[in-house]
Amino acid sequence: MTNILGAIGTAIYGKLTAGTALTNLLAGTASVYNSLAPRGVSMPYVIFQYQGGGDENLCATRMRNIVYTVKAVSSTGALQAANIDAQVDALLHNATLTVTGFSNFWCAREGDIDYVETDPDAGNMWHAGGTYRIRLAET
Amino acid sequence: MAGEVTGKNAYVAFKGTQYSLYRSFSPEQTIDMVDKSSGSDASKTYLTTLADGSASVELVMQEGTAGTAAYANLAPGGEGTLEWGVEGTSAGKVRHYVNAIVKSRSEPFKYNDLTLCNAAFQYSGAVTDGTY
Numbered sequence: 694m695t696n697i698l699g700a701i702g703t704a705i706y707g708k709l710t711a712g713t714a715l716t717n718l719l720a721g722t723a724s725v726y727n728s729l730a731p732r733g734v735s736m737p738y739v740i741f742q743y744q745g746g747g748d749e750n751l752c753a754t755r756m757r758n759i760v761y762t763v764k765a766v767s768s769t770g771a772l773q774a775a776n777i778d779a780q781v782d783a784l785l786h787n788a789t790l791t792v793t794g795f796s797n798f799w800c801a802r803e804g805d806i807d808y809v810e811t812d813p814d815a816g817n818m819w820h821a822g823g824t825y826r827i828r829l830a831e832t
Numbered sequence: 833m834a835g836e837v838t839g840k841n842a843y844v845a846f847k848g849t850q851y852s853l854y855r856s857f858s859p860e861q862t863i864d865m866v867d868k869s870s871g872s873d874a875s876k877t878y879l880t881t882l883a884d885g886s887a888s889v890e891l892v893m894q895e896g897t898a899g900t901a902a903y904a905n906l907a908p909g910g911e912g913t914l915e916w917g918v919e920g921t922s923a924g925k926v927r928h929y930v931n932a933i934v935k936s937r938s939e940p941f942k943y944n945d946l947t948l949c950n951a952a953f954q955y956s957g958a959v960t961d962g963t964y
């Protein structure tokens with residue numbers, strides 16, 4: 694079986710890091726991480742992670758219906774996180790991802806994320822982002 | 833669980849074109865009847881007359897030439913062999929076929945979902961039941 698989650702992760706990473714309007718707001722041009730940022734890494738950055746979903750099994754062609762969380766993490770404040778989230782949204786909502794072995798016929802934001810947490814080491818961390826539904830058909 | 837059948841291996845084709853991206857296929861056979869009850873009968877009784885039948889299919893549309901060809905093959909008025917085998921086409925599996933005419937087709941689409949193609953068939957002849 695194709696490593697579909699790996700392929701989607703590669704596609705999301707490529708899409709986000711290619712967006713200079715987004716990366717200009719981040720700590721670095723590669724401040725985009727899958728699932729977990731390295732400990733102590735500079736903020737702000739973007740985290741994306743698998744949230745749920747799987748096969749549709751509605752016809753003979755293999756189709757995937759998967760939800761990813763993509764969010765900005767900022768130590769500066771909610772406004773910075775929200776501005777980064779807006780750039781992520783511009784890159785992903787109604788976009789087409791290049792996923793090896795599949796055609797991406799649907800990628801759209803469904804939910805919003807907005808909260809703050811306090812980390813003993815990093816202090817306050819503002820999170821802003823969304824959940825994106827990604828639907829794929831095997832080619 | 834042995835012995836149960838799903839549609840995942842089914843074969844559906846019209847005029848030689850297989851519709852592997854079908855989502856559902858519904859063949860139906862009927863027979864006309866005339867009421868032969870009379871006189872003091874307390875219950876109706878019937879005579880069978882002519883067999884009839886119809887079928888419908890729902891497909892996932894593909895982009896490009898594959899989708900165009902699938903759609904064109906289902907043009908209303910088109911006539912040819914409609915064939916289906918719910919367990920696939922391996923030797924010994926059940927096979928049905930009938931001459932049929934496309935009565936209608938539609939291509940409903942939604943902003944947030946796949947585009948589908950629906951077609952309805954009217955049988956024009958007897959269904960042949962056999963095996964592959």
